[in-house]
Amino acid sequence: MRIHDIAFYSIFFFLVGVLLASLNLKFLIIILITALLAALILTLHYFHLKPEIDFKKLSFLSLIIVAGALYYFWGNFQMQKSFFAPFDKKISFLGIVSDYPQRGASQKIAVALQAPYKGKILITLKPYPEFNYGDKLNFEGIIKKPEGSYANYLAKNEISAVSVYPKTSLIKTNQGSKIKSVLFSFKEKFVLALQKILPQEEAALASGLTLGERSEFSKNLKDAMSNSGTTHIVALSGYNITVIVSTAAFLFAFYFRKNIAFAMTLIIILGFVLMTGAEASVARAAIMGSVALLGKQIGRIYSFRNAMSVSAFLMILQNPKILAFDIGFQLSFLALMGITYISPAIKDFLKLGKEISQWKEILISTASAQLAVLPILISSFGKFSILSILANVLILWLIPFTMGVGFFTGFIGFFSYSLSQILGWFLHLFLYYELAIINFFGKIAVPLKISFGALGIIIYYTLLILFVVYIKRKVQRRLNQPRHNFAI
Amino acid sequence: MNFNMNFKIKIFISALIIFDFFIWNSIIFDGGHKNLQAYFLNVGQGDSELVVLPGNVKILMDGGPNSKILTELSKSLPSTDHYIDLIILSHAEADHFTGLIDVAKRYRIGAFIFNGLNGRGNTWPELLKILKNNNVPIIVLSAGDKIKYLNNRMNFIWPEKNNLPKTTKTLNETALVSILESRMVKILFTGDIGFKTENHLLGKYDLSVDILKVGHHGSKFSTSEEFLKAVDPKISIIEVGKNSYGHPTKEVLNRLASVESKIFRTDKDGLIKIEANGENIKIFKIP
Numbered sequence: 001m002r003i004h005d006i007a008f009y010s011i012f013f014f015l016v017g018v019l020l021a022s023l024n025l026k027f028l029i030i031i032l033i034t035a036l037l038a039a040l041i042l043t044l045h046y047f048h049l050k051p052e053i054d055f056k057k058l059s060f061l062s063l064i065i066v067a068g069a070l071y072y073f074w075g076n077f078q079m080q081k082s083f084f085a086p087f088d089k090k091i092s093f094l095g096i097v098s099d100y101p102q103r104g105a106s107q108k109i110a111v112a113l114q115a116p117y118k119g120k121i122l123i124t125l126k127p128y129p130e131f132n133y134g135d136k137l138n139f140e141g142i143i144k145k146p147e148g149s150y151a152n153y154l155a156k157n158e159i160s161a162v163s164v165y166p167k168t169s170l171i172k173t174n175q176g177s178k179i180k181s182v183l184f185s186f187k188e189k190f191v192l193a194l195q196k197i198l199p200q201e202e203a204a205l206a207s208g209l210t211l212g213e214r215s216e217f218s219k220n221l222k223d224a225m226s227n228s229g230t231t232h233i234v235a236l237s238g239y240n241i242t243v244i245v246s247t248a249a250f251l252f253a254f255y256f257r258k259n260i261a262f263a264m265t266l267i268i269i270l271g272f273v274l275m276t277g278a279e280a281s282v283a284r285a286a287i288m289g290s291v292a293l294l295g296k297q298i299g300r301i302y303s304f305r306n307a308m309s310v311s312a313f314l315m316i317l318q319n320p321k322i323l324a325f326d327i328g329f330q331l332s333f334l335a336l337m338g339i340t341y342i343s344p345a346i347k348d349f350l351k352l353g354k355e356i357s358q359w360k361e362i363l364i365s366t367a368s369a370q371l372a373v374l375p376i377l378i379s380s381f382g383k384f385s386i387l388s389i390l391a392n393v394l395i396l397w398l399i400p401f402t403m404g405v406g407f408f409t410g411f412i413g414f415f416s417y418s419l420s421q422i423l424g425w426f427l428h429l430f431l432y433y434e435l436a437i438i439n440f441f442g443k444i445a446v447p448l449k450i451s452f453g454a455l456g457i458i459i460y461y462t463l464l465i466l467f468v469v470y471i472k473r474k475v476q477r478r479l480n481q482p483r484h485n486f487a488i
Numbered sequence: 489m490n491f492n493m494n495f496k497i498k499i500f501i502s503a504l505i506i507f508d509f510f511i512w513n514s515i516i517f518d519g520g521h522k523n524l525q526a527y528f529l530n531v532g533q534g535d536s537e538l539v540v541l542p543g544n545v546k547i548l549m550d551g552g553p554n555s556k557i558l559t560e561l562s563k564s565l566p567s568t569d570h571y572i573d574l575i576i577l578s579h580a581e582a583d584h585f586t587g588l589i590d591v592a593k594r595y596r597i598g599a600f601i602f603n604g605l606n607g608r609g610n611t612w613p614e615l616l617k618i619l620k621n622n623n624v625p626i627i628v629l630s631a632g633d634k635i636k637y638l639n640n641r642m643n644f645i646w647p648e649k650n651n652l653p654k655t656t657k658t659l660n661e662t663a664l665v666s667i668l669e670s671r672m673v674k675i676l677f678t679g680d681i682g683f684k685t686e687n688h689l690l691g692k693y694d695l696s697v698d699i700l701k702v703g704h705h706g707s708k709f710s711t712s713e714e715f716l717k718a719v720d721p722k723i724s725i726i727e728v729g730k731n732s733y734g735h736p737t738k739e740v741l742n743r744l745a746s747v748e749s750k751i752f753r754t755d756k757d758g759l760i761k762i763e764a765n766g767e768n769i770k771i772f773k774i775p
Binding site: 421426428 | 503565611613
């Protein structure tokens, strides 16, 4: 086993540990599972099934599962320790807005409590007056402890409690970090630039597609997207970065020399990370995207597996809750894996050869990403419509263009309203079409209530992996030489 | 993705064609409105009306209680149109002005008109702040003032300047009341006024119109029998949503029925569009 293999498997088992702990299993049970697994792998060693795999080492590495679980429990403990405030009692408390506020029918602000209390809570307020990142506010109201899956959802953003419509007064502004203030106002201006040239629903979709900003989505739109199985297009993920990289590279390669195009693409990525408030998931994707781009630029092979596992590991070290509770994280990794591993398998399976048309390419990557994320979509949105595949095929091909034009338009809006208005006409056409599809399928789709269940998910992915491995083997045997996968 | 040259050229040419289409579209159809259109927007429990005069002059009256007006506006205006000539606020209560904050953020506005009485609470200053930041002129109007465009007139008949209360518990009786007069249709906009103001107006003006925006969401303290006799509306429109006041009240619905007015209501019919061309008045319900 080579060093990068050891690293990969260590990370893999660590993540398994975090996942098991997230499933609310008792620590003792996790130890038991680990021991069983280690024993099982060790048995394989004595059967001499596959001499090229070092089962002895693998069995030893599987013990890292326990470390993963411990890390998760420790994180939980830390979060509990970092929060202090009385529940269900009317109190007066101070807090500083610590994140980009979600605006819409109501205003939701994440607030870092100030002494004598501590921790982060989510506060729901009327839409006006608007508060901004860094505002120091005084509240009078009741703090409540969230329950069940909502608690997990909040915990992934390190939020421990909620308060609804407390009496609020502004004490001071600009109490947050300077850099974040600048970034968030940048984002606000970008979203506003789109809102100024597009009808409301289209502007909402455009901000969702480009920045993952979904607070302006009406209930109708949310329902239509969920029923038609298209919600994932507005989940901020590595896909956004992938699209930005390819759109920018495409546009720049059109007009500039290779080196300049490369530099400009990097600047675009940086700009995006800044605008989304440098969220962890985006930062991760940006790093991966940049490394891939660099690899292409200097002609080195970029190991997708290593880059992906390391960035997943770093993200989960930073916040272990995201593995099980952040759909954006799951979709982003699974879709990327789907595009990287499943689409070559499909191409080989269909015997398409090397030269295939762009539309087929898009169709196959779409299908691959869909196959990879299907169980997650179903289990998180609770329903699945067969027609959603058709809805997706009808709009997904246009999403990269919409994102690309959307970014460009919003950015131009900073400098010239008229120019952004002209670009907005094109953007409007794309969005109009996409919304028509979403609304149409949102109406006619008969969502099936399928619950996959943990067993179903495991079976599904096992079959998927077997398919990919089987095809790869077949091709390798035919070519009798190793194959490399290139990401992005 | 590797796009070949042929594909790039195709994209470029398609883009040019679309662009051309848009330009001709706006040249041919902009300002080509010959009819008068009035939209009664379905903003829930609140008021909001959009009048588009022949020649495409857009007047928005009130903005409802929240951002729902944006969806309604995008149903009423062409999607590339982000300009509103005039915003008229009847009175500064939350169910009439809150949505205007969202409008003022996203649309360019020619001027803002209201009765000069500031609202209470901490939401009202937000609207004034945005109007000021966007350099929108603010104009105070009262009874006797008029807005004229071609053959269309908007006559303001309430509140009277020297009759304005200094302090009020409720601003309802101070609402701007106006009659839109054109050769095609006459519409009376009543804001939230009650019996007191209605009685005052009865003796002073010719109130007869084709269409009445029923006062105060169908409250039983508005839209009296005598008032209705004078107004004699062919069509009455009630802007109302889910509420705890019992709006629209049985009393008002009965009074409207007794003058044989056709009733439309935003909670049942959705967005109501009126189109008048001088010969007839068409009514559309847009869900």
